[in-house]
Amino acid sequence: MKTKFMRAAFAAMAVLYAPMAMAQDAAPTVGDRINDIFAASTGWFVSLIFASLPGTNIPWIVGWLVIAALVFSLYFGFIQFRAFKHSIQLVKGDYSDPNDAGEVSHFQALATALSGTVGLGNIAGVAVAVGIGGAGATFWMILAGLLGMATKFTECTLGVKYRNEYADGSVSGGPMYYLDKGLKERGFGFGKIMAILFAVFCVLGSLGGGNMFQANQTHAAITGVTGAYPGWITGVLLAAVVFAVIVGGLKSIAQVTEKIVPFMGILYVVSALVIILMNLNHVAEAAREIFAGAFTGLGVAGGIAGALIQGFRRAAFSNEAGIGSAAIAHSAVRTKEPITEGFVSLLEPFIDTVVICTMTSLVIIITGQLITDPATGNYVLNEAGTAIATQGGTSGVGLTAAAFSSAFGWFNYVLAIAVVLFAFSTMISWSYYGLKAWTYLFGEGKGKELTFKLLFCFFIIVGAASTMGAVLDFSDAALFAMGVVNIVGLYLLMPVVKRELNSYLSRLKSGEIHKFK
Amino acid sequence: MTKPIVVAFDGSDAGRRAVSLAADLAGSSGATLVVAHVLEWSPYSFLTQEELHERHKRRAQEVSRAEQALVRPVVDDLTARGLNATGEIRYGHVAETLVEIAQAHDAGQIVIGRLGAGGLSARLFGSVAGTLAQIAPVPVTIVP
Numbered sequence: 001m002k003t004k005f006m007r008a009a010f011a012a013m014a015v016l017y018a019p020m021a022m023a024q025d026a027a028p029t030v031g032d033r034i035n036d037i038f039a040a041s042t043g044w045f046v047s048l049i050f051a052s053l054p055g056t057n058i059p060w061i062v063g064w065l066v067i068a069a070l071v072f073s074l075y076f077g078f079i080q081f082r083a084f085k086h087s088i089q090l091v092k093g094d095y096s097d098p099n100d101a102g103e104v105s106h107f108q109a110l111a112t113a114l115s116g117t118v119g120l121g122n123i124a125g126v127a128v129a130v131g132i133g134g135a136g137a138t139f140w141m142i143l144a145g146l147l148g149m150a151t152k153f154t155e156c157t158l159g160v161k162y163r164n165e166y167a168d169g170s171v172s173g174g175p176m177y178y179l180d181k182g183l184k185e186r187g188f189g190f191g192k193i194m195a196i197l198f199a200v201f202c203v204l205g206s207l208g209g210g211n212m213f214q215a216n217q218t219h220a221a222i223t224g225v226t227g228a229y230p231g232w233i234t235g236v237l238l239a240a241v242v243f244a245v246i247v248g249g250l251k252s253i254a255q256v257t258e259k260i261v262p263f264m265g266i267l268y269v270v271s272a273l274v275i276i277l278m279n280l281n282h283v284a285e286a287a288r289e290i291f292a293g294a295f296t297g298l299g300v301a302g303g304i305a306g307a308l309i310q311g312f313r314r315a316a317f318s319n320e321a322g323i324g325s326a327a328i329a330h331s332a333v334r335t336k337e338p339i340t341e342g343f344v345s346l347l348e349p350f351i352d353t354v355v356i357c358t359m360t361s362l363v364i365i366i367t368g369q370l371i372t373d374p375a376t377g378n379y380v381l382n383e384a385g386t387a388i389a390t391q392g393g394t395s396g397v398g399l400t401a402a403a404f405s406s407a408f409g410w411f412n413y414v415l416a417i418a419v420v421l422f423a424f425s426t427m428i429s430w431s432y433y434g435l436k437a438w439t440y441l442f443g444e445g446k447g448k449e450l451t452f453k454l455l456f457c458f459f460i461i462v463g464a465a466s467t468m469g470a471v472l473d474f475s476d477a478a479l480f481a482m483g484v485v486n487i488v489g490l491y492l493l494m495p496v497v498k499r500e501l502n503s504y505l506s507r508l509k510s511g512e513i514h515k516f517k
Numbered sequence: 518m519t520k521p522i523v524v525a526f527d528g529s530d531a532g533r534r535a536v537s538l539a540a541d542l543a544g545s546s547g548a549t550l551v552v553a554h555v556l557e558w559s560p561y562s563f564l565t566q567e568e569l570h571e572r573h574k575r576r577a578q579e580v581s582r583a584e585q586a587l588v589r590p591v592v593d594d595l596t597a598r599g600l601n602a603t604g605e606i607r608y609g610h611v612a613e614t615l616v617e618i619a620q621a622h623d624a625g626q627i628v629i630g631r632l633g634a635g636g637l638s639a640r641l642f643g644s645v646a647g648t649l650a651q652i653a654p655v656p657v658t659i660v661p
Contacts, residue, residue: 093560098617102579102608104572105560112569169574251565258563332569432566 042474049477049484057302058309061480065316068487069147072154075494076501080149080346086508087343094515095340103334106344113329113345115261116429117352119422120217121318123268123415124397126360131395132387133310134300134370134379135286136293138361140311145353148321149346154490157342157497158182159327160335173331174433175324175482176202176440179489188492195440198324198485202437203452204478205323210430211456212463213476214423219464221397221419225412235464238424239457246431247453254428261425264418265356271414272359275407279366286365292377299378301386318357319349323479324486328433337513339500364403369394431456519548520625525615525645526552528587531630535660536591539628543600548625550602552591553618554583558608580606612648619655626656 053060073080089095090106129137155175162181163173176195183191219234244250276283289298294311297303320326326345333341364370371380371389379388387395394402397419404411431453438452439445507513524539526532536552543550556579564572588604595602607614619627629646646659 096560098609101560101614102556102558102572102576104564104569107561108564109569111563112566115563116566165573169577170571171573172570251568254565254567255563258565262563329566329569332572334573429566432570 038474042477045481046473046477049480056305058305059313061483062309062313062316064487065151065322065483066144066147066312068322068490069144069149069151072150072490072494073147076150076153076498078150079153079501080146080350083153083343083346084350087347089515090340090344091347094517095513096516098516100334104332106333106335106340109330109333109341110344110347111262112258112429113326113348114265114351115258115425116325116329116433117318117320117348117426118261118265118356119214119426120397120419121314122352122356122360123400123419123422124217125314125318126357127364127399127403128396129310129314130361130364130370131390131399132301133307134293134298134388135289135361135365136291136295136297136300136304136307137311137314138290138358138365139294140308141315141357141361142311142354144312144315145319145349145357148315148319148349148353151321151487151490152319152326152348153342153346154494154497155322155324155327155486156330156345157338157500158490158493159331160333160338160341161496161500163331171332172436172440174328174436175486175489176437177331178327178493179485182493182496183489186492186496191489194485194489198482198489199437199440201478201481201485202324203434203441204474205325205482206430206434206437207456207459208474209476209479210325210434211427211459214427214430215460215463218420218423221416221423224397224401225416230465232461232465235461238427238464239460241424242427242431242460243453243457245428246456247450257421257425257428261421264421267414268418269356269359271404271408271411272363275363275404276359276366278407282366282368286362289365298372299376299381300388301381314357315349315353319352321349322487322490323483325430325433325482327486328436329429337500337504339497339504342497342501360400363407364399367403367406369399369403369406427460519546521549521551521622523551523553523615523619523622523624523627525611525627525629525649526554526587526591527630529630531660533630535628535630535658536595538658538660540595540598540600542628543595543602544598550595550600551618551622551624552588552595552602552604553615554588554604554606555611555614555618556580556583556606556608557611559610576608611645612652615645615649616653619653624655626658627653628658628660630660 049061050059052058053063091110093105093107096105126141129141158178159173159175162178163171164177165171175198179198180191180195183194215235215238218238219231222234223229241253245254292298293300293307295304297307300306302309316322326348330341330345335341369390371391372378373380381387382389382393390399390402392402397415401412401415404415434456435449435452439449442448504513522539522543524536526536539550542548583606584604588606592602592604605618607618609617615627615629627649629649631644631646650657650659
């Protein structure tokens with residue numbers, strides 16, 4: 001959901017408003033200077049995280065996430081397919097003890113985690129993938145989403161198993177706790193160091209990908225409808241709203257967002273389905289394009305590898321499987337069996353990537369946004385040869401908007417509202433993840449928490465106002481650095497999950513764990 | 518032996534009138550009273566991250582507040598009048614949960630105050646008493 005890549009898409013939109021920005025940037029500003037200092041001191045870290053595998057243009061971090069997903073899928077015997085039905089029964093509450101009514105249900109944990117992950121990655125990110133990698137990218141995206149379900153299963157089980165439950169009844173969970181406690185339990189001495197490392201990256205990632213990038217996108221989405229105006233205005237407004245929620249305790253705003261976001265998501269999927277039904281005669285052709293594109297590339301830049309990389313990238317960046325954020329979100333559920341939350345969480349990449357991302361790409365393909373050469377059936381590339389030529393020359397969120405608007409003219413506005421709401425709910429979620437990492441590092445306490453919250457609000461303004469690429473690049477890198485630390489921990493702790501899984505499945509079979517309705 | 522009477526109590530005036538009627542019924546028949554308070558709750562509602570992580574704590578607070586401010590004073594009062602009364606606090610859909618409480622206690626009837634939710638909202642969503650009258654497996658007395 002938060003990538004360098006998407007920033008490129010938005011930068012393209014920003015070019016439209018360049019004259020205004022240029023007037024402001026005539027002299028080197030403080031922002032520029034901060035940017036230079038930042039780039040000089042952190043550039044090595046960014047290049048390290050996003051470095052390509054030797055001889056390819058696949059960033060190794062994407063390979064790291066996809067290989068982990070494949071390892072967990074094999075190790076747990078494709079649990080994402082075996083337990084899919086059981087997962088849905090758990091979300092429906094079939095196995096919930098009625099005496100636990102009033103506690104956090106599986107459904108609530110899943111819905112809240114989803115509102116943190118479903119966002120622009122599903123709307124604009126997919127458009128970037130399909131716009132560069134062609135229809136075939138969809139195939140690889142779905143495959144990565146299906147594999148990512150096993151990663152989520154692993155991390156969320158551990159998140160619940162090793163959470164801290166305090167005397168007052170509140171809970172704290174997530175990679176910090178399972179790296180710390182879990183690795184100690186298995187006799188590894190370096191758990192604490194990894195937990196601290198994760199928490200540091202999590203704070204940085206929450207300020208970057210979970211904040212500045214979202215603010216930046218929100219501004220881009222609003223100006224897409226209203227026309228250009230300075231970014232700091234959006235930043236101050238957003239910061240004021242977020243301040244009211246996380247510092248002022250004005251919970252009603254967050255509560256309203258939490259209620260609207262799922263409906264925006266449903267509206268989005270339903271609109272996509274309607275468009276697909278309206279174009280039913282093109283579905284077979286779209287399916288052919290997706291499969292042919294997946295294995296031949298249909299002439300996209302980089303061929304089959306180009307399609308594959310784009311698909312994998314978008315999936316990994318959209319559903320956050322392996323990043324560790326979901327383990328924090330899912331840790332609050334009320335259950336005696338940590339593994340049940342693992343089952344529930346595996347639905348998250350399915351809904352996010354396999355369903356919602358696929359809808360976006362199907363609509364783009366079916367409405368014929370990508371221009372093909374009628375003679376060969378291959379895509380026609382743009383002048384630079386970097387992406388596929390589209391009707392009207394759109395890319396990123398603009399491509400998605402064009403695809404949906406070709407069926408419903410008013411969809412532009414719905415999309416802009418959806419983007420703002422998705423970005424806002426992602427920011428609220430990440431403010432929480434960042435805070436949990438912050439308090440893990442510095443301890444709980446009103447003053448310490450307030451410091452982080454103020455910092456968080458400040459960075460919203462920075463993110464919306466500036467084009468400080470280096471600061472954003474570093475935050476993005478920190479987000480994926482979370483995935484590096486987290487997945488090392490997951491490899492070391494996966495036998496614990498296996499034990500939980502076997503014990504649970506045998507008790508489920510024997511009837512010891514039974515339905516309540 | 519006479520079956521217990523479940524009386525729904527939410528702290529409102531209508532609720533008090535329901536308790537008073539139930540007490541009269543219990544006094545003449547010797548039935549035990551179950552003072553039931555249901556906190557509206559759906560496992561399918563949407564919560565924020567913060568609410569999720571504090572839910573267990575809040576639930577404990579909500580239950581103890583309902584216990585101390587609402588249910589216990591009424592139960593104590595009924596006991597002082599020589600009646601056999603217990604309290605029950607549950608989470609869930611109000612009408613459905615009252616039915617579950619009645620079934621759990623093998624109650625003979627349910628007494629509930631007409632809560633006065635009139636006008637548009639009652640037309641759209643139905644009132645608790647109205648729903649209860651339709652779904653309850655035992656006789657329901659609605660106290661105006």
